[in-house]
Amino acid sequence: MARTKNTKQLAHIDCPGGGQVWVDGTTLYIGHMRQPTGTTIVDVADPARPKILTKVELPAGWHSHKVRVANDIMIVNHERQGTDGVAEFGGGLGIYDVSKPAEPKLITKWRTHGKGVHRYDFDGRYAYISPTAEGYIGNIAMILDLKDPAKPEEVGRWWIPGQWKAGGEDYPWDNWTPPRCHHPLRVGDRLYVSYWHHGFYILDISDMSKPKAISGVNTSPTFPHPTHTCLAIPEPLKGRKVMVVADEDVAKLWPAAPAFTWIYDITNEHLPIPISTFQVEGVDPDGAPQPPMRGCHQPSERFKGTIIPFAWFAKGLRILDIADPFAPKEIAFFEPDPPEGFELASSNDVTMDSRGLLYLIDRQRGVDIVETSVL
Template sequence: MAQTKNTSLISHIDCPGGGQVWCDGNTLYVSHMRPPHGTSAYDITDPRNPKHLFTLEIPMGWHSHKVRVQDGIMIVNYEKFREGAPDFGGGLGIYDVSTPSKPRLISKWQVTGQGGGVHRFSFDGRYAYISPTEAGFVGNIVKILDLADPASPQEVGRWWIPGQNVAAGEHYPWDNFVMPRCHHPLREGNRLYVSYWHHGFFILDIEDMARPKLVAAVNSSPAHPHPTHTAMPMPGLIKGRKILVVADEDVAKLRPSPPAFTWFYDITDERQPMPISTFQVDGVDIDGSPRPPMEGCHQPSERLTGTSIIPFAWFAKGLRLIDIADPFRPKEVGFYEPDAPEGYTQPQSNDVTLDSRGLIYLLDRQQGVDIIQTNVF
């Protein structure tokens, strides 16, 4: 039986597992982890009875495991996933979903060269902030695309860690370490908050989007074994401070280690981010012993309620609701810990988001979406 606190299950969608969920109005979009399943949509007008609208397929050898929708435009990623269909090409699929049951491909934006494609991105209705591979560069970089005309996306700006642009002759200093890899950028105002895997996170000034400027950089690797998955600013101030949520992902460990957790940084002085607290789910790290991957932290919801409560996807522990009203002492105020999907040994909660009603959508990367309500918001 699922374990709960201040939460209850409304309904379950039995669908292939995925990487991201996103709500736009009364439509839920699910990006799947494994081909041939690409992206699906469900009518959630009645959240107790979701209705399937469509599923887009993806060629073998690629996956389309991220999705964002705004103002009738849906963006999905295309990224290499094992072998197959080499001519398909990585990048973004841009769709008209103004009629959610009838998606229409507007354009496909492709990365240069034969790289892996786009891993993850955010989208504000005009600009897409993406993490593509790029010919001549090692790993993924930061790129900003203007989708004012979604049929013809235009690059506005790009940024990378010096050393990634080997084609330009930059010295590459990481021969004995994990290559740099932008995971994804998140925008707030004229700042981009960029997670960079085992190279930490960066704060960029994008007042001039054509020329992003470095404001600050923090990296806990290699002392800390887990990669930085998300760097997300909390809206407004909490206890008079600007807070950045920095989630490490419990995969790709540099060495055997306990499960990953999340950090909270004070970025009131953004030039010098200061870690002020961490959070780990009770019972996940019992005695500091190494554990297999995918038991600890994955990521927070990138859509928030305006409160100090953050929904988190914790791989083997489902949904966690973390209150940072006191950012020095995060506390758990609710959770929904699902059973493992049939045929699996544990949950792998991969993403979580909210709709305008405050309902929570928890996606398992193996199978299914849980629709959950809570009384803590």
């Protein structure tokens, strides 16, 4: 039986597990973790009675676990998964016309070298992506212009100096985990970029052709979890500009307690300073090492005011109020039952629609549609 506080389940969609959910209007898009299912499109006009409209499938050896939609354009990632399947399928982005959601039409595939694209942001014109690229070690940050979706054009790219092997840069991480751009998110003329075990960077993209680093912070190896998402809050809180930084409870550099989320003061962009943290009560009682996927995963990229929903792996949906950024507090939660055959839930992503409804996907199986009284 699910545990709840200020939340109510409206419906459950039985589908393969996934990496991301996104809602455009009254249509839900689900990016799945494992092929053959790539993307499922669902009508949620009646959230208590969701209807699956169609599915987009992928060949073995690839997945498209991320999906974003704007202006009737759907972007899904193509990323290598395992060693099976046809290498010629290739990594990159699938770009679709979803003006009729039940009939998605492939416009084109943007291809990149190597493993493919992991995560990205998309505002309807520009995509801010984390691809592997020829001549580079690890994923980098890149901006694509989709003014003509049939002909995506690279606008600019940025990487940590040392990644560009083909450019002759000295590589300083032989005894460290390789750099990997994980997730760029844009707010105004800034790009907030998580870089896995290399922390995060704030980039000035006022000239998109020449992104410039303003600052960077890395809490590894003191804290051994990778940096997953950097969510800048548009409005000041207590007179300060702040950013939520989520560490993901996977890929630990050494055995450790579960990952948590940070709040940084970025009023001075050249010197980001952590001012608070949050961990779900009871998850880390004594600081002892625990298996992965007990702690934080990521916040919703859509939120309302100071109320931010989180996917917290085994602890499901957590909803935080950061009105006081020095003391974030939990105001609601929804802890789903584990999928059949699994001991724990594995809540991987959450998003919000224009009605304030929340969509929580499990990494292994299923999506819950949740109503809350705090939004």
